[in-house]
């Protein structure tokens with residue numbers, strides 16, 4: 001299943017095309033729109049979220065709420081485009097508005113400088129419009145389709161925010177406790193820790209500074225054997241890491257115990273194997289995070305993503321003006337202070353995309369009935 005996304009942050013719309021979905025996948029657009037609303041929420045978000053009211057529209061590939069097997073096209077219109085038409089339209093733009101909206105005091109931590117050099121631009125707006133995490137809205141919409149494909153097989157994805165700029169929730173939670181995170185302000189499960197994290201964000205905002213954090217994503221119900229031990233490119237952990245690292249601002253991915261494995265000895269890390277008639281083979285612990293040898297092993301998948309602090313600071317860092325080469329203070333576009341809750345939602349969508357592809361690769365199927373029959377036959 002191939003996913004292509006397109007669209008600029010302040011352009012007309014964001015688009016996703018998904019090729020390779022089987023026929024007869026029933027789609028619930030309200031579930032997709034609920035994820036889009038969550039992606040826009042979270043304590044510490046910027047003014048853009050007050051303008052947009054993201055809703056996905058289906059343009060192709062679905063009839064009577066069911067996929068046809070043809071490419072599915074999703075679209076989200078940018079409401080903010082109405083305020084940017086003069087300098088973002090595909091027709092001749094207004095030169096004075098273009099100059100006013102141009103960005104040449106390139107921002108450290110952003111794609112601005114490397115992008116203008118690589119693509120022969122002088123205005124970093126031609127780079128940041130695509131680098132922007134606005135693109136993740138359409139990935140969440142596509143992820144909603146993949147989530148429904150997986151859900152039809154009994155595979156569910158959840159997650160929560162574990163850490164905000166050093167304020168960390170050390171507790172481990174059962175999968176069924178995770179849903180509550182979606183009803184909170186910051187996606188955290190411990191109310192007291194969430195209050196501390198909000199204070200931290202408020203303090204950083206006052207100082208013109210920003211925050212990152214860590215989100216944990218979990219997957220329940222995935223049977224063993226997805227991914228491959230035979231080819232490095234098809235290893236499930238490698239594909240998940242690639243997908244998660246492709247999200248703007250993600251700088252680290254952990255599977256299971258993650259970096260902690262390096263500090264422990266073998267007996268404290270490897271999960272012992274047991275067998276019961278009704279349950280079959282299982283691990284007595286899950287430090288591997290549900291993946292061994294590049295294949296799912298039937299335990300819950302446990303993944304964590306680290307997000308760096310938002311790179312646009314209201315008290316801009318030192319930089320160089322691109323055209324004059326003079327020292328300057330980096331530009332400060334309207335911006336988020338912390339977007340870790342949104343990142344958690346985006347990461348779920350990306351995990352759904354990777355897993356749906358792993359299922360399709362192994363089971364194929366032109367119809368959902370075929371996919372379900374083949375999945376149910378697996379041990």
Ligand SMILES: Cc1cc2nc3c(=O)[nH]c(=O)nc-3n(C[C@H](O)[C@H](O)[C@H](O)COP(=O)(O)O)c2cc1C
Nearest residue numbers: 110111131132133248249311312335336339342343
């Ligand atoms: C949900 C989300 C929201 C973001 N919001 C902003 C923002 O408001 N301002 C900003 O400068 N960067 C923001 N970022 C981060 C930038 O998009 C990202 O750091 C930049 O494109 C450079 O890419 P890199 O950090 O992956 O190297 C956001 C990222 C995510 C995932």
